[in-house]
Amino acid sequence: MEDWVFFLLSITLCIALKILLSKLANTTHKKPNLPPGPRFIPILSPLQWFRLTLFDIEPVLRSLRTKYGPIFTLHFTSSPTIFIADRKLAHQALVQAGAAFADRPPATESGRLLSSNRHNISSAPYGPLWRLLRRNLNAEIIHPSRLKLFAPVRRWVLRILVSKLKAEAEAGGGVVAVMESFRYAIFRLLFLMCFGEKLDEKATDDIQATMRHLLSSLAKFNVFAFLPKVTKIVFRERWNLLLVLHKRREEQFVPLIRARRERKQQQQQHGEGSFAYAYVDSLLDLRLPEEGGRQLSECELVSLCSEFLAGGTDTTTTALQWIMANLVKHPGAQKKLWEEIEATVGSDAEEIVEEDLQRMPYLKAVILEGLRRHPPAHFVVPHAVTEDVTLNGYLIPKGAAINVTTAEIGWDGKVWEEPMEFKPERFLAGGSGEGVDITGSKEIKMMPFGVGRRICPGLGLAMLHLEYFVANLVRDFEWKAVEGEVDLSEKLDLTVVMKNPLRARILPRRNE
Template identity: 45%
Template sequence: MKCYIYIYSPLSSKKLLTYYPFIFSHMDTWFTITVSLCLIFLLRVLLSLLQKSSTTKINNPFPPGPTHIPIITPIIWLTKSVSQIEAILKNLHTKYGPIVTLRIGSRPSIYINDRSLAHQILIQNGSVFSDRPITLPSEKILTSNQHNINSCSYGTTWRILRRNLIAEMLHPSRVKSFAQTRKWVLDVLLKRLKSDIKSSASIKVVDHFQHAMSLLFVFMCFGQRVDDEILNNIEITERTLALSLKRFVVLNFWPRITKFLFRKRWEELLKVRNNLEMALVPLIRARKEAMQSGLCNDDNNNPRAYVDTLLDLKLPNEGQRNLDEGEMVTLCSEFLNAGI
C-alpha cells in the first residue's frame, strides 16, 4: 500500500509532501496477517459449532428452547447476570413448558420446573441421572478437579472420601472423643461474652458463637488450638471464597473466550484459591510433622483430627496414591464450611 502524508511547516504556509512506502508496506502486511488469522479462527469456530449442533439434533434431540446462534448467543448470555437469567427462565418455561434447553456455554443445559418430573428424574430414575457432571473451569480450580465429597463424580474416590468422613469424624464414638474440646470452646465463649458485657452496652452474640464454632471445627480439622490471628485469617479466607462464587460463574461460559474477556476475574479466582492454600497448608504441614514425630496420640486430650485421616488416605483407582496438599486443602475447606 502506498500512502502519502501531508505535513505543514510552521515556518511556511507551503505544503510539504513526504512519502513513506517502506513503513506502510510493512503495516499493511501485518494488518492483512492479523485480519486473516481472526477470520480463520472465527470461521473454524463457526463451522465446528454448526457441525456439533447439526449432529446433536440428529442423534440426541433436546427439549425445546430458544434459538441458538453460534458465537452470538453465548456472547448475549455473558452480558446477563444470574438474577436476569432466572427471570428469563421463568418466561421461557411459560412459553416452552416445564423442560427448557439453553445453550449458555459450550454445552447445552436442561432446566426443569416441575415437581413430578423432578421426582421421576431424581427418585424413580435416580440411577440414570445420579452422577455429577464434569467439573466446570472455575470449579476445577476450587475443588482440585473434583476431589471433594460435594463435587466428586460418583465412584470409588467419592465412596472413599465419604466413608472416611463418616467413619472417622461423624461416628458417635468420634464425636464423643472431642468432649474436652467442646468444654474448652464453651469456656472461651463464656469468657468472651462476660468480657464484652463489661466493655459495651450491647453485644452482637452471633460473632461470639461464630468464633466459638470456628475454634471447635479448626481443632477438629487440624488437631491444634490456633490463636485469634490465624483463626481470623481462616474465617476471612473462607468467607471471601463463599461470597465470590457467583462472580466466578461467568467464567464457565466459553472459558477460552472468558479467560480473555474477564482476565482480571480469572486472576481474582486464582488469588482466592492461593489465599486459601496459604491459610491452610501451614496447618496441614504442622500436623504432618507432628504425626511423623509421634506426637499425635489418639486419646481424649488429643483426638484424631480430620487432616490425620486425609494424610493416611489412599486412592486405589488412582494408583494407590496419597492426597496431595491441594486436595487436602479442598477437603479441609469443605469440612470447615460445612461445620461453621
Template identity: 40%
Template sequence: MDFIDFCLFFPTLIFLRLWWRYWSRNASHRKNLPPSPPGWPLVGNLIQVILQRRHFIFLIRDLHKKYGPIFTMQMGQRTMIIITDSKLIHEALVQRGPEFASRPPDSPIRLVFSMGKCAINSAEYGPLWRTLRRNFVTELISPMRVKQCSWIRKWAMENHMKRIKTESVENGFVEVMSNCRLTICSILICLCFGAKISEERIKHIESILKEVMLITSPKLPDFLPIFTPLFRRQVKEAKELRKRQLQCLVPLIRNRRNFVEKGENNNGEMVSPIGAAYIDSLFKLEPATRQLGEEEYVTLCSEVISAGTDTSATTVEWALLHLVMNQEIQEKLYKEIVECVGKGGEIKEEDIEKMPYLDAVVKETLRRHPPGHFLLSHAAIKDTELGGYKIPAEAYVEFYTAWVTENPDLWSDPGEFRPERFLHGDGVGVDITGTRAVKMVPFGAGRRICPAWSLGMLHINLLLARMVQAFKWVPVPDSPPDPTETYAFTVVMKNPLKALILPRVK
C-alpha cells in the same frame, strides 16, 4: 462503547457464523429437550439473563411458572436442564440415583481450588468419589466420632455465649451471623485439624474461604469459553488466592502431621488425640486413582469448613429472625428447653433428641429458608430421559428445590412460618433427606446428599437451644429485622440480623 462491550461485541460477530453452523449441524441431537425460552445464536438465553439484572435464582422463580416443571436454559455453550417438580426430583435423585449422580465439568477457576475435582462435592461419580466419601463418613460423622468430639462443641459453645454477651455490653446489640459463623468455623477447624487456634486465625481462615466461594461463582467464560483469554486477570487472582489459602492451612496440616508421626506439639495447639481429627485419616488414605498431598488435604478440609459454616450459620440466623419477630414461638421454645434441662442446666447433645419443638423450629426454618435454592449441579452419566424429555450427558442438571418448599400443593400456607406443622400438620413425618418423597431437601438427596447433614443439624440445634436458653432475643428499637434475601453462596439476609439480648431470670 466501553472496553467490556467492545470485548463482547467483536468476538461475538466473529464466532456467530461458526456457532450457527455448529448449531444447525447438531440440531438433531438436541431434539426433545425440555421446553426453553427463545434464545439467540451463540449466546442462547445468556444475554436475557444478564439484562434481567437480578440473581439467577429469582429469574427461575418466574420461568418455572411459564415453562412448567422441567425446562431448558441454553446459557452460551452450557445446556442447563432446570427441574422444579418434587416427583421428578425424587425420580432423578433417589429412584434413579446412579444415573444422575455425576458432576458436570468445572470452570478453570474452580479447578484451581478443587485440584482437578479432588473433592467430595465436585468429584465425578466413580472410584475417587466413593473413596473420599466413605472415608469422610467413617472418620468424621460416625456415631463414635461424633461422641468422641462432643467436647469440641462444648468448648466452642461456651466461647460463643461469652462472646455474644460481651458484644451486647459493648455495642448494645448482637450481630447474629458473624458470631455464628465464627463459632461453627471454630468447631469445624478443630474437627478437621484437631487444633484449638486463636479467634484471629479462625477469622483469617474464614475470610479466605469466603473469598474462595465468591471467586468460584459462575462467570462469563464458564458459559462462553471463547472469552477465557479476556479473563486472565481473574484467573491470576484465583491463583493468588489459592496461594493464600495454602499459606494459612498448610501450617496446620504440617503441625498435625508432626504431632501424629513424632508426638511433637510445640505450640500446644494440637488438642485432639491421634486419630480423632479428619486430617489424620487423609494422611493414610490412598485412593486408587491418584495420590493425595498437601494441596489435596487443603482442598478436602476447606470443603468441610466452607460447606458446614455457611449452611449452619445461615440457618441459625433465619431461625432467630423468626423468633425475634414472633415472641410467642420463642417463648414456647424456651419453655420446652427449661422443661427438658432446667433454666440453667447444661444442654447436652443427647438432650436435643428430647426437644420436638426445637426440631420443628429448625425444620420450618430450613423449609422457609433453604440455604441454597438450587442443589449443586448434577450431570447424567449418559444420555437418558426424564419427564418424557431427553437429558444429554453433557448437560448441567439443576434441581430448583426452593419451589418444592413454596408449592401450595405440598404445603398449606407455604409463606407462613409455622413450626407446629411438623408436630401436627403437613410436616409430620416429612423426610428431610428426601428418601421416601421430596417435600424439602435442604441437604440434597440420593447419592450426592450432603454427607454431613446430620452433623449440621446437630450444630444448628445445639447453638439455637443454647442461645434461647440463656437470652431472650428482641428487636433493636427503631431497627426491625429485615427478611429481604440476597445471595452470597447461600441465601442470606441482605441486612444481617441484629438483636438485643435480655438475660433470662434463673
C-alpha cells in the same frame, strides 16, 4: 424375460417395504426432544445468562416455569442445562434414577484449580474416587459415634459464642448483630474438627478472611466457564486474583497439614501427649486405588480441608441466623421453645447436651421449619447425567447439567398450607410435615440438603449443630426485636442470607 421383470419388481417392492417400515419405526419410536425452553443462539444466549447471578435468575426461572412447565431447558453454554421445579420430577430423577443423575458437570478452569482437578467430594465425578472420599468422611468424622467425641469442642465454642454476645450486648446497650459472632463460632468449631488444633484468634481470623475472600469471588470466576482461553486474557486481573488467593490458601493450610502429619507420626511411634482425632488425620491415611494406590497430594489435602470448612461454615451460619430471626419475629414460638427447654433440662444444667436434644420435638420442628422456609441454598449443586435418560417424556442427554429449585419445592402450596409463613407446629403430630423425611428417600416435601446419592453428607452434622446452638442460645438469652418488624428480605451472598442482618436485644435468662 418375465422372470427377470418379476425379480426386479420383487426387489423394488422389498426395498420400498423396508423404507416404509423404517419410517414407521422412526415415527413410532421417535427420539424424545429436550424439555422446552428459550431458543438457543450461539454466543448471545450464554452472554445473556452469564449476566445474571443465581439469585437474580430466580424470578426469571419462575416465569419460565409458568411458560414451559415444571421442567425446562436453558443454554448457559452449548451444553443444555435442565431445570426441575417439581418435587415429584425431582424424586424421579435424583432418587428413582439416582445412579444416572449422580454425576457432576465438567469443572470450569477455576473449579479445576480450586478442587485440585476435582479431588474433593462435591465436585468429584460419580465413581470410585467420590465413593472413597465420601465414605471416609462419613465413617471417620460425621458418624454419630465420632460426633460424640467432639462434644467438648462444641462446649468450648458455645462458651466463646456466649461470651462474645454478652460483650457485644454490654457495649451496645443490650443489642447484638449476630452474624459475625455466629460465623466465627461455627468456623472455629469446624476448624478444630478438621485440624484438631486450637489456633489463636488472629491466625483463625486470617484463615477465615482468606476463605471468605476466595468464596465471595467465585461468582466473578464463573466467566472462565465461557471460552476460557479468551476470558483468561480478557479478564486477566480476575485470573490473577484467583491465583493469588489459591496460593495464599495453600500457604496457610500446608504448614498445618505438615505439622499434623508430624504430630500423628510421633503419636503412633511414641504415644506422646494427647491426640484428638481430626478430619485431616483420616485423609493422611487414604490411598487412591484407581491412581496406583498413591496418597493424596498436599494440594488435594488443602482442597478437601477447605471443602470441609467452607461447606459447613456459611450454610450453618446462615441457617442459624434465619432461625433466630424467626424466633425474634415470632415471640410465641420462642416462648414455646423456652418452655420445652425448661421442662427437659430444668434451670440448673450447665448446658443442653446432645442427649437432651433428642427429647425436644418442638426444637426439631423449629429447625425444620427454618430450613424449609429459608434454605441457605435455593438450588442443589448441579448434577449431570451419565447416560441418555427420559424424564417426563423428554430427553435428558448424557452430560446435561441438572438444577433443582430447592426453595420453590419447599414452598409448594399443594404440600404446605401458607407455605411462606413460619409455623413450626406443622412438623408436630397432625401437621402436614409430621414425620417428614428430609432425605427424600420415599417422597420429597422439602430438600434443604439435596436428595439422592449426592445428598449433602454433612446433613447429620448440620442438624446437630443447629439444634445444639439454637437450644443453648434460647436457654441463655431472651431474644427481642430492636425496633419494628424483623426484616426477612433476602439477598445472595455465599448463601441466601438476610438482606438486613439480624440485630436483636438479648436479655440473660440466668444469673451467673
